[in-house]
Amino acid sequence: MTGKTTYSLLLAAALCAVAWLTAPARQPLLVAGGGTPLTDQDDDFLPDVVEWAVLTSATNADTDNDQIPDFVEVVQRGNPRAPGAPLPYDYEARVVVTAPPVGTPGPTWLHLLFRFVGSTPALNGLETWLQVPGYPGLHVPLSLLAFDDLVVRQRQTANDGLWVYVGVPMISEAVLQQMLPCSIHARASFVGRVVTTGVKLFYVQGQTVSLVPFGEGSFALQTIGLQSMSTNSYSNKVCLLELREAGSGPGGTVYEVTAAECEDCNELECSPSCPQSVGWLITLPGGLQGMFGH
Numbered sequence: 001m002t003g004k005t006t007y008s009l010l011l012a013a014a015l016c017a018v019a020w021l022t023a024p025a026r027q028p029l030l031v032a033g034g035g036t037p038l039t040d041q042d043d044d045f046l047p048d049v050v051e052w053a054v055l056t057s058a059t060n061a062d063t064d065n066d067q068i069p070d071f072v073e074v075v076q077r078g079n080p081r082a083p084g085a086p087l088p089y090d091y092e093a094r095v096v097v098t099a100p101p102v103g104t105p106g107p108t109w110l111h112l113l114f115r116f117v118g119s120t121p122a123l124n125g126l127e128t129w130l131q132v133p134g135y136p137g138l139h140v141p142l143s144l145l146a147f148d149d150l151v152v153r154q155r156q157t158a159n160d161g162l163w164v165y166v167g168v169p170m171i172s173e174a175v176l177q178q179m180l181p182c183s184i185h186a187r188a189s190f191v192g193r194v195v196t197t198g199v200k201l202f203y204v205q206g207q208t209v210s211l212v213p214f215g216e217g218s219f220a221l222q223t224i225g226l227q228s229m230s231t232n233s234y235s236n237k238v239c240l241l242e243l244r245e246a247g248s249g250p251g252g253t254v255y256e257v258t259a260a261e262c263e264d265c266n267e268l269e270c271s272p273s274c275p276q277s278v279g280w281l282i283t284l285p286g287g288l289q290g291m292f293g294h
């Protein structure tokens with residue numbers, strides 16, 4: 001199979017969001033509340049599990065206190081952990097994958113985040129797929145890995161456009177790990193704008209981890225599922241990587257990890273195995289720009 005595969009289920013969900021907007025009296029398909037996998041403590045439109053995966057604070061709607069909301073910085077694939085100037089006001093999309101806390105049963109989740117200019121959800125097309133390095137032309141439609149019970153939310157903001165969230169429960173983390181390493185991609189077509197985004201997933205010491213932009217050209221390895229300590233608090237073992245382009249392969253651009261250092265993140269601690277990442281070769285379909293850039 002070659003070429004992109006349209007994930008019609010998700011597009012239908014997005015269209016449901018459109019219908020919801022044009023009929024305010026209707027209720028969304030589902031609304032996540034307290035205690036569900038999509039709890040949002042700080043009400044910034046990012047579920048706690050997403051904030052864990054993208055390294056923002058789940059209790060502060062503006063992690064770096066620069067007056068730019070976490071949701072905007074995350075959907076723009078900016079740097080929500082370091083104060084900065086606003087990026088242009090534009091259509092945006094981002095895909096994030098999460099897992100339940102370790103030892104907790106439940107599905108993984110695909111989270112699709114959208115920001116629309118103005119108050120109209122102008123989404124013309126949406127494709128989501130999974131790629132594995134050994135088969136660069138194979139685009140596995142995520143509809144094969146997902147279940148029903150989509151969650152669709154929207155929020156009209158005063159100055160930051162219309163925000164839409166689509167959450168899709170998928171296969172268990174154990175099944176997902178059988179496909180690692182892999183990357184999950186989304187391409188959203190807006191009016192005059194195409195946004196491609198993705199997330200790279202690895203298997204490291206029994207955990208599923210993703211590569212998350214951390215600013216200043218560095219990337220963090222972050223588990224997609226919350227890590228629970230015996231104290232019942234959460235431990236964030238963030239490991240910062242610096243990457244150097246080392247060539248290209250059939251699966252995409254190859255990067256070498258040239259440095260790996262622990263860094264405090266959300267008052268948590270780093271894994272002692274972090275320095276062992278130096279020398280790794282990471283293949284990113286479309287390169288860093290294709291995964292994280294605009």
Ligand SMILES: [Ca+2]
Nearest residue numbers: 040042044046
């Ligand atoms: Ca939140």
Ligand SMILES: [Ca+2]
Nearest residue numbers: 062064066068
């Ligand atoms: Ca901010």
